[in-house]
Structure formats: structure tokens, C-alpha cells
Amino acid sequence: MLTNMPELSRPQPDGPEVPPDDAAAVNALRSAVMRLSRRLKHQRVDESLSPTEMSVLGTLARCGHATPGELARKEHVQPPSMTRIVAMLEAKGLVRLEAHADDRRQKVVTQTEQAEAMLEESRRKRNAWLAELASGLDEDEWAKVRAAAPVLEKLAQL
Amino acid sequence: MLTNMPELSRPQPDGPEVPPDDAAAVNALRSAVMRLSRRLKHQRVDESLSPTEMSVLGTLARCGHATPGELARKEHVQPPSMTRIVAMLEAKGLVRLEAHADDRRQKVVTQTEQAEAMLEESRRKRNAWLAELASGLDEDEWAKVRAAAPVLEKLAQL
């Protein structure tokens, strides 16, 4: 079923033709992403933290620090939304805002130790949720998800 | 639940609860799903149709017809939300509501030809988007996504 592999990575898209297999894949992907995102909303560690706020903390954990504008671009959110999110996180003591060294317009957001602890708890809860979901998949299916996860993350950043 | 897990921990059985690989995978998956869902919102064919409404149309295209309650369960949405969505779709002429044959409480939702045409245009636009995204992935990466897409769809339904 997955033996044939159409060539997607040709540099120039010399036609809007897309193999039907890929059309079905993107169809399934879109539907699954929308429904999964809805369910993920209910899987919060802290009820007072929205999924995007959690995602920002995750990004900060990876990047170390970032300006609000950078965060907005990474999360695909408009700058005003990020302003509110950062303000909320600061009010909860999860991030710290400092002045930018070179540009006083910008600010630098860094996570606090409290955020690190919360992320650890979040990982535990996500793992529990994962274990429950994984019981509905066989090993082969889960292997496919695991292989695709980093690619999906890259996809979300493109 | 953890005991119900299939053999997820292959080579290193000494992990704490969940193998680190899987923890990283679910981490990446969660982040990617949230961000992708946000981007998908901006990839609408018809600006006046929300992602969930599009998803309902897709479900109808697969199932042929369904009652509002069935749709609510499939989309993981509460019945009142589905009522509003169906009403919106009917107002736009994309679905038709008929009386249920056996149970006069229920209604049957079917898509119209107009919806079929819109879905076709939607596929074209999604394919264009896919082609653009695919240019950022190499062939191997895309193959992983394609293999995982059906599994993700199953995951969303569990």
C-alpha cells in the first residue's frame, strides 16, 4: 500500500497535478489535525493556561529566550495576541520580561523555574494521555506516528 | 492504561514510564497539531466557512448522510454546536435537512451538489497548498507524513 512513492521533491512544480495518494493524505491530515487540536484543548495541565500559552512555554524551553515578535511568528499568531499571552504568562510568574540589550523597543521573554516545573508535570500528563491513545494503535501504526512527529513539527514551522 | 500499551518500549525497557522517544514524539505532535490547526484556519476555500464546517462537509462526503447527533460525535463537538453548524450550512445551501424515516425526533443531513462542487475546489486549493509545503520537505520526510496521515485520522477518532 505504501510501496509506491510519487516524486514530490522536484524543485519546480511544473504543474498543479498532485498524485491522488498525496491528495488523500493531505485530506486526512487536515481532518485529523483539526479534530486532534480540539481534543488537545481539553488536555490542559493547568486549566488556566490555554493551548497556545502552553505552546509558547514549550517554544521558550527549546529556544531559551525570544522576543514577543519572534514568538508571534513561531506560533503563527498576530503580535497583539502574543502581547496578551506573554502578559498572562508573566502575571502567573511563568515568564520574565527583560529589556532588549540593543533595541529598547523589543523585550526579551525568558521562562522561570516555575515554568520548568509546570512543563515537567505537563509532560507527565501528556505521556499518560499518550499511553491511553496508544492502546488503540498497534505497534506499526504508532511507529508511523513517531516517525512523522518531527516532520510535522517542521511542517508547522515552514 | 500503561499496561495496555502495545510494545512501545522496544530496545530500552528500563525507561521510567514512557520511553523518552515516545515522550518526545507526543511533545512534537502536540505542538505541531496546534500550530498546524491555526495555519489551516487561514487555508479556507470559502472565507465564510469555518474549519469545523468544512470538516463536517468532508465527513458527509464520506458517510453520505448522518444525523446531527452522529455528526457531533464524529467531530467531537457538543450537540448544540452541531445544531448551529448545520443551520449555518443549510442557510448557505450546502446541506439539506430531511425528516428521519423511523424516528421523527431525528433529522438527516445530506450534502447538496453545491457542496460537492465546493469540496472539489477545496481539494484543488489544498493540493496547491500541499505542493507548496512539500517543496520544504524532502521526499523521505513527506513519505513519513503520508504514511502517518491515516493513523492520525484514526487517532483523532479514538
Added chain:
DNA sequence: AAAGGTAATGAGTTATGCTAACAAACATGC
């Protein structure tokens, strides 16, 4: 020094889900 561009923010609006309460149609007890 002035003009224009960029970063962050404030205010107000919109979108989209939820819960609670309700009406109509079915199912089951006597």
C-alpha cells in the same frame, strides 16, 4: 533634525466553542 519604518501594546470586535434549560418524539412501566 526630520521622516519613515518597526516593535509592542490598547481597545474593540468576531468567531466558535461550551453549559443549562427546554420541547418534541420515542420507549417502557403499570
Added chain:
DNA sequence: GCATGTTTGTTAGCATAACTCATTACCTTT
């Protein structure tokens, strides 16, 4: 046959979290 409880869909009201537009502060270029 009728009363009682259950299921289905709906209505109303509300909460959240995003958006757009406008404003302020700061940088950059001329």
C-alpha cells in the same frame, strides 16, 4: 391507554481566544 422517564435536537446565554485597527515608543536613514 396513559404516565413516566429517556433521547434528540434546539434555544439562550456565556466564556475564551483569536483577530483588526489605531497608538506609542523607539530605531534608522537621509
